[in-house]
Amino acid sequence: MPEGHSVHRIARQFGANFVGRTARVTSPQGRFEVGAAELDGLEITSSEAIGKHLLLGFGGTAAQPAHVLHVHLGIYGAWDFAGAISVDPTILAAVGRMGQTGMRGIPVRAGVDGEHEDSIASIGAPRLARLRAGEQETATEAVDFPPEPVGQVRVRILTDTAVADLRGPTVCEVLEPAEVAALAERLGPDPEAPTESRRKAEDRFVARASRSNQPIGQLLMDQSVVAGIGNVYRAELLFRARIDPHRPGSAVTDDELRALWRDWVKLLRIGVETGQMLTIDGLRGARRAAALANRADRHWVYKREGLPCRRCGTSIALETMQGRKLYWCPGCQL
DNA sequence: GTCCAATGGGGAC
DNA sequence: TCCCCCTTGGACA
Numbered sequence: 001m002p003e004g005h006s007v008h009r010i011a012r013q014f015g016a017n018f019v020g021r022t023a024r025v026t027s028p029q030g031r032f033e034v035g036a037a038e039l040d041g042l043e044i045t046s047s048e049a050i051g052k053h054l055l056l057g058f059g060g061t062a063a064q065p066a067h068v069l070h071v072h073l074g075i076y077g078a079w080d081f082a083g084a085i086s087v088d089p090t091i092l093a094a095v096g097r098m099g100q101t102g103m104r105g106i107p108v109r110a111g112v113d114g115e116h117e118d119s120i121a122s123i124g125a126p127r128l129a130r131l132r133a134g135e136q137e138t139a140t141e142a143v144d145f146p147p148e149p150v151g152q153v154r155v156r157i158l159t160d161t162a163v164a165d166l167r168g169p170t171v172c173e174v175l176e177p178a179e180v181a182a183l184a185e186r187l188g189p190d191p192e193a194p195t196e197s198r199r200k201a202e203d204r205f206v207a208r209a210s211r212s213n214q215p216i217g218q219l220l221m222d223q224s225v226v227a228g229i230g231n232v233y234r235a236e237l238l239f240r241a242r243i244d245p246h247r248p249g250s251a252v253t254d255d256e257l258r259a260l261w262r263d264w265v266k267l268l269r270i271g272v273e274t275g276q277m278l279t280i281d282g283l284r285g286a287r288r289a290a291a292l293a294n295r296a297d298r299h300w301v302y303k304r305e306g307l308p309c310r311r312c313g314t315s316i317a318l319e320t321m322q323g324r325k326l327y328w329c330p331g332c333q334l
Numbered sequence: 335g336t337c338c339a340a341t342g343g344g345g346a347c
Numbered sequence: 348t349c350c351c352c353c354t355t356g357g358a359c360a
Contacts, residue, residue, distance in 0.1 A: 003341055052342075074342050076354045152353065168354055170343055223343090230341045277341075302341090323348085324342090 002073055004228020005271025007049040008192050010079055012272075014047035014056060014164070017085045021159040023058070028149040028156055028165075035174045036155055038067055044157070050184055050193045051227025055175075056157075068180045069155075074170030083145045083162035190227040191265040192272060198265070206257045209249040216252050217245025217321050217328075226261075228268065232302045235327040236279035237263055239300045244333045245326055280310075301327040 002010075025039040039058045045065045046057030053072055057065025071077075146163045149156060154172050157164045166172060175183065188208060189201035196204075208225045209216065219225045220234045229237070238245050241260050243252060252260075270278050279299050300310055305318035305327060314331025 006341085072343075074344095074352060075340060076352075077342095078354070154352095168352060170352060221342095232341050325340095 002052055003230035003233050003271070003277065004049070004051050004190060004192065005268055005277065006275070007052050007054050007073070007228075008268075008272045009275055010054055011047045011049040013079075013081055013085070014044070014054075017081070017083075017162045018044045018056075018157065018159060018164065019047050019062075020044070021161070024156075024158040025058075026156050026158070028153040029167075032155050032172055035069075035172070038174050039069060042066070044159075048193065049190075050195065051187050051190050051223055052230070053171075053183065053187070053227075055180060055183075064177065068175045068177070070171060070173050070175045070180070070183065071166060071169050072171035074168070077169040078167050080150075080165045080167075081162065082147050082165075083159075085162050186224055187227040188223060188225045191261075191268055193227070202258060202261045205261050206254055209252065209257050210254060212249040214249060215246045215321065216243060216249050217326055219249045220260075221322070221324065226264065229264065231324055232277050232299065233264070233267060233279070235302045236277075236300055237267065238333060239329060240279070242332050242334065245321065245328050301329055303327065 020043070022041065022043050023039065024041070025036045027033045027036045042059040044056060044058060045060060046055070046062040048055050053070060056069040056071070057067075058069065059066030073079075146158055149165060152167055153165045154169055155166045157166075184195065189196065189204045191198065191201060205226050209219050212219055212225075214222075217234060217238060220229050220237060221231070235245075237260055240263055241256060243256060243260070249257075267277070267279060267281070270281060277298065279302070280297075301316050304316045307316050308314070309316055309329040309331055312329065312331040314329055317328055317330050319326050
């Protein structure tokens with residue numbers, strides 16, 4: 001899924017344009033009618049993400065919503081937002097590039113004032129923004145409001161000014177407060193979720209990883225060890241740390257684990273801010289532009305099997321670990 | 335045009 | 348270990 005960064009962006013979108021408003025909740029597809037009826041007519045009171053899980057509060061208060069809509073996008077789920085919605089300038093920039101490269105998506109006015117990007121008042125014509133499981137976000141302009149549901153829309157959340165359509169999720173359910181607590185309990189730390197202090201989160205990660213004999217490449221994908229990392233960040237984090245994915249967690253030193261965690265904090269922040277998994281950071285000028293435009297120029301090892309390592313020239317390896325593709329450099333990662 | 339894999343993860347076997 | 352979810356970009360014809 002998304003890896004964690006995109007779910008945090010979705011949570012922000014709901015926070016900016018939906019929280020505080022009364023929602024009409026329906027299931028155009030018909031597969032979520034019972035759940036939709038429970039939420040219909042309530043005020044949206046909170047929006048947060050823990051790892052790859054989106055939690056939207058309905059009714060009650062922000063601190064204690066009466067019901068919580070829990071959504072996990074899985075590998076190809078998507079949220080489409082339309083109406084008076086704020087569109088991140090970063091997305092607008094990406095859309096501009098998409099127009100140039102012939103990809104789908106029509107550029108919105110490219111010059112939305114940066115200082116007003118989170119203000120609904122700054123939004124002119126109705127817009128449509130798509131935030132999906134993957135990293136590519138799109139935006140188009142001037143759609144009818146509310147637009148006709150397209151395809152299999154599991155749930156539609158409609159306010160008087162904005163609408164959000166969910167399609168293709170792995171999980172879409174209504175949770176009661178106790179169930180939300182249980183979910184949070186089984187998830188590992190997430191640096192962007194304000195559930196605990198940074199220091200405590202780091203300690204929790206180190207404790208969990210260091211006492212396991214499972215390979216570190218597997219532990220980083222385990223959502224109960226650290227929430228939000230997926231297959232791309234897993235491969236890239238281990239390359240950046242020069243750690244062999246097969247090394248057991250117990251054989252990774254505490255210093256290495258703390259460095260891994262801090263690098264994750266850094267990459268996640270970049271991902272939440274830019275909407276893209278830029279795992280070769282620090283790029284400037286033309287190289288940065290190339291990395292933003294082409295995924296092939298964005299990573300150290302992900303999807304680069306058989307190509308020479310950018311650092312040492314060794315052929316990048318691809319193997320299956322726990323049913324997922326693992327990319328790594330046998331030359332650099334020891 | 336067709337076909338396949340994909341940044342997940344839960345459940346049936 | 349497979350299947351579902353049932354979308355989408357990219358590779359290929």
